[in-house]
Amino acid sequence: MSQSISITDEGLKSVSHKAPLSEVLKAYETQGWLRPLDLAFAKFLQQHYPNTCGSVLLMAVWGSHQLGRGHLCLDLAMLLESPEQLLALPPEGRRHDDLPLPSQLMPASRPQWQLPTLLARLKASPLVEVEENDGVDAFNDPNSQRRNAPLVLSQGRLYLRRYFDYECQVSALIHQRLNTTVTPPQQQRQSLDALFASLKSDAERSGEQVHWQSVAAALASRSGFTVISGGPGTGKTTTVVRLLALLQNQAINSDGGGRLRIKLAAPTGKAAARLSESLAGARDQLPPELIDTIPTEVSTLHRLLGTRHNSRRFKHHSGNPLHLDLLVVDEASMVDLEMMAQLLSALPEHGRLILLGDKDQLASVEAGAVLGDLCQYADGGNYNPQTLAYVQQQTGIDLRDYAGEGTELDQQVVVLRHSHRFDANSGIGRLAKAVNDGNIAAVKQHLSQPSADLGTRVLIDEQDRNLERLCVVGDDNDVRSQKQGLPQGYGNYLSQMHQGLAKLAEQAQSIGDSATGWQSLLEQQDQLIHKLHTAFAQFQLLCAVREGEYGVQGLNRRVAEALRSQGLIEQTQGWYSGRPVIVTRNDYGLKLMNGDVGICLPVFDEQGERRLKVAFLTIDGGIKLVMPSRLSDVETVFAMTVHKSQGSEFAHTAMVLPPADNPVLTRELLYTGITRARHWFTLLMPRPSLVNTMIKRRTFRSSGLGQRLRKPQV
Numbered sequence: 001m002s003q004s005i006s007i008t009d010e011g012l013k014s015v016s017h018k019a020p021l022s023e024v025l026k027a028y029e030t031q032g033w034l035r036p037l038d039l040a041f042a043k044f045l046q047q048h049y050p051n052t053c054g055s056v057l058l059m060a061v062w063g064s065h066q067l068g069r070g071h072l073c074l075d076l077a078m079l080l081e082s083p084e085q086l087l088a089l090p091p092e093g094r095r096h097d098d099l100p101l102p103s104q105l106m107p108a109s110r111p112q113w114q115l116p117t118l119l120a121r122l123k124a125s126p127l128v129e130v131e132e133n134d135g136v137d138a139f140n141d142p143n144s145q146r147r148n149a150p151l152v153l154s155q156g157r158l159y160l161r162r163y164f165d166y167e168c169q170v171s172a173l174i175h176q177r178l179n180t181t182v183t184p185p186q187q188q189r190q191s192l193d194a195l196f197a198s199l200k201s202d203a204e205r206s207g208e209q210v211h212w213q214s215v216a217a218a219l220a221s222r223s224g225f226t227v228i229s230g231g232p233g234t235g236k237t238t239t240v241v242r243l244l245a246l247l248q249n250q251a252i253n254s255d256g257g258g259r260l261r262i263k264l265a266a267p268t269g270k271a272a273a274r275l276s277e278s279l280a281g282a283r284d285q286l287p288p289e290l291i292d293t294i295p296t297e298v299s300t301l302h303r304l305l306g307t308r309h310n311s312r313r314f315k316h317h318s319g320n321p322l323h324l325d326l327l328v329v330d331e332a333s334m335v336d337l338e339m340m341a342q343l344l345s346a347l348p349e350h351g352r353l354i355l356l357g358d359k360d361q362l363a364s365v366e367a368g369a370v371l372g373d374l375c376q377y378a379d380g381g382n383y384n385p386q387t388l389a390y391v392q393q394q395t396g397i398d399l400r401d402y403a404g405e406g407t408e409l410d411q412q413v414v415v416l417r418h419s420h421r422f423d424a425n426s427g428i429g430r431l432a433k434a435v436n437d438g439n440i441a442a443v444k445q446h447l448s449q450p451s452a453d454l455g456t457r458v459l460i461d462e463q464d465r466n467l468e469r470l471c472v473v474g475d476d477n478d479v480r481s482q483k484q485g486l487p488q489g490y491g492n493y494l495s496q497m498h499q500g501l502a503k504l505a506e507q508a509q510s511i512g513d514s515a516t517g518w519q520s521l522l523e524q525q526d527q528l529i530h531k532l533h534t535a536f537a538q539f540q541l542l543c544a545v546r547e548g549e550y551g552v553q554g555l556n557r558r559v560a561e562a563l564r565s566q567g568l569i570e571q572t573q574g575w576y577s578g579r580p581v582i583v584t585r586n587d588y589g590l591k592l593m594n595g596d597v598g599i600c601l602p603v604f605d606e607q608g609e610r611r612l613k614v615a616f617l618t619i620d621g622g623i624k625l626v627m628p629s630r631l632s633d634v635e636t637v638f639a640m641t642v643h644k645s646q647g648s649e650f651a652h653t654a655m656v657l658p659p660a661d662n663p664v665l666t667r668e669l670l671y672t673g674i675t676r677a678r679h680w681f682t683l684l685m686p687r688p689s690l691v692n693t694m695i696k697r698r699t700f701r702s703s704g705l706g707q708r709l710r711k712p713q714v
């Protein structure tokens with residue numbers, strides 16, 4: 001920031017350090033502790049409200065900083081209690097040297113940093129609108145001057161206006177949908193029994209265990225809003241496909257006789273492609289007469305809502321709603337608050353919404369933890385007597401062990417608790433569960449006794465070549481299952497690439513100007529591109545942090561060097577054959593989305609010229625070839641952060657932990673990394689004890705959404 005804000009409040013002018021607060025904050029920005037946007041926001045507020053006191057402006061800076069870290073609001077009590085912890089300052093791996101810490105800027109010994117005083121100052125400020133519980137507040141006063149104030153204070157939480165509005169909007173629209181109840185037809189019980197009979201184990205058939213898939217379908221059939229959460233392979237897609245068949249059949253046989261307009265979507269292209277694949281498998285298991293009633297197309301949320309060039313707003317919104325009766329959104333844990341608000345606004349009034357996802361995964365990259373807030377009490381069920389009676393009547397299932405006093409929302413949230421992908425002997429399944437349960441002893445046991453699908457490597461230091469070996473050749477450890485072949489490294493797709501490219505080059509020599517010859521070569525080239533993408537997805541190295549030798553760049557460098565030394569790639573910089581890249585920002589012009597992965601290859605065009613292009617796969621199974629020079633926001637993806645890997649799965653996933661602790665190392669991060677593995681998981685760690693620290697540390701996001709969603713409606 002060229003001009004600093006001047007925060008001149010009494011008591012803030014000089015803190016325990018000599019420099020005035022404005023200079024300290026500027027230094028925070030220079031050191032990368034704060035974003036330029038955070039200070040620019042405070043400066044903007046000060047220009048429009050010149051007499052604002054310093055403590056209020058400082059809260060605006062912290063509020064903006066927290067938003068950048070995924071929190072919806074600033075929790076004031078937590079801020080005053082443990083500022084460094086809440087604000088995560090100094091950031092990941094930085095030292096504070098001469099910079100004063102936030103607790104030194106807000107010394108608890110001064111009266112102004114007592115919660116009641118701070119709240120009083122905020123309430124008195126024209127910058128802040130207040131939402132009070134008792135209803136006597138600016139919100140209910142049509143003459144209030146503060147209705148458009150840039151900050152909102154609610155229940156001890158300070159929001160930036162836009163995010164407060166999103167929170168209220170999401171809550172109101174979910175309530176509206178929860179109020180849309182549907183009375184299932186008389187014969188639904190028989191249909192549900194028939195559709196789910198083949199999915200029940202003996203224990204579920206006898207009533208010894210709850211068959212949660214039937215419960216989920218029964219609950220979703222009665223409401224305009226349902227959440228189905230479950231870990232990998234717990235049968236979310238299978239359940240929803242059978243539910244859709246049920247509802248579609250009911251609609252076709254109803255008096256109106258019309259088909260439901262059903263749409264399916266996911267937050268990223270990768271997640272959409274994955275849903276599309278498992279949807280096809282689940283459809284095939286339906287009775288033949290029902291298969292065609294289920295759509296096959298899955299789109300990204302952006303495509304569903306219709307992006308507009310250079311605009312945050314979509315084509316579909318409350319004034320131009322989507323043309324559908326029922327929407328299923330997969331990987332809902334990745335949907336942030338802003339996107340959820342836009343999605344809910346774009347639904348037609350009668351449109352039903354079913355969210356699928358894994359509540360235990362990391363929250364969205366952008367602000368909010370919507371799925372987590374929706375599923376706050378999901379493990380206990382908390383089903384009220386009406387729900388118990390309804391489920392008993394519809395499925396014969398007794399849910400008394402999950403009875404409670406849950407709110408209207410809690411009645412429509414179901415957790416699928418049994419993984420059909422990982423059997424009782426699977427190391428991945430057991431490790432993921434132990435991590436999720438916070439059971440350190442069990443985690444230790446699973447890691448010390450590697451099983452067919454689980455391996456560990458302790459890295460002695462940065463020179464430990466175990467990492468390179470794993471990334472190049474995969475794992476030839478005998479302990480691993482031979483059932484699916486052996487876990488691969490990146491050498492596999494690169495060897496296939498060299499062979500495939502050499503074959504195409506040889507063929508091109510002999511074609512001459514035969515048009516059919518070139519046609520056939522281009523077809524084989526497409527097949528090769530598909531094959532290489534499949535081979536590339538056999539292995540992925542995940543990292544927990546961005547910075548340093550164990551971060552994305554450090555590991556990308558190290559893996560590329562190892563591949564070059566084996567002659568698998570020619571260079572490690574710039575564009576080269578075999579370079580895999582990930583898109584880091586949506587490019588609406590090129591129709592490439594954040595998270596899309598491409599592979600750089602020499603590609604023949606129709607004129608027989610061969611040039612380096614980056615080959616991406618589209619959701620509908622096509623290929624998109626892009627000149628490298630047109631790609632501005634991409635990075636090499638031999639290593640990928642766990643955050644970026646959400647919504648993707650790899651046959652063999654290896655996760656590297658850094659040697660030193662840092663606040664981003666959480667239980668959710670470890671769980672998300674492990675659950676990206678389909679057949680094999682390898683954990684690489686310089687310091688095994690760090691796993692315990694990670695399991696103990698939970699991700700936390702300040703939000704009022706959970707409370708708001710559960711507030712009784714008047």
Ligand SMILES: Nc1ncnc2c1ncn2[C@@H]1O[C@H](COP(=O)(O)OP(=O)(O)OP(=O)(O)O)[C@@H](O)[C@H]1O
Binds near residue numbers: 231233421
């Ligand atoms: N009740 C069941 N009994 C046996 N197998 C099942 C059952 N439900 C689902 N499956 C099988 O388990 C596998 C995973 O199911 P599905 O794809 O529906 O799970 P998911 O929760 O959507 O998985 P993902 O983690 O990929 O999102 C599929 O092969 C499916 O056929």
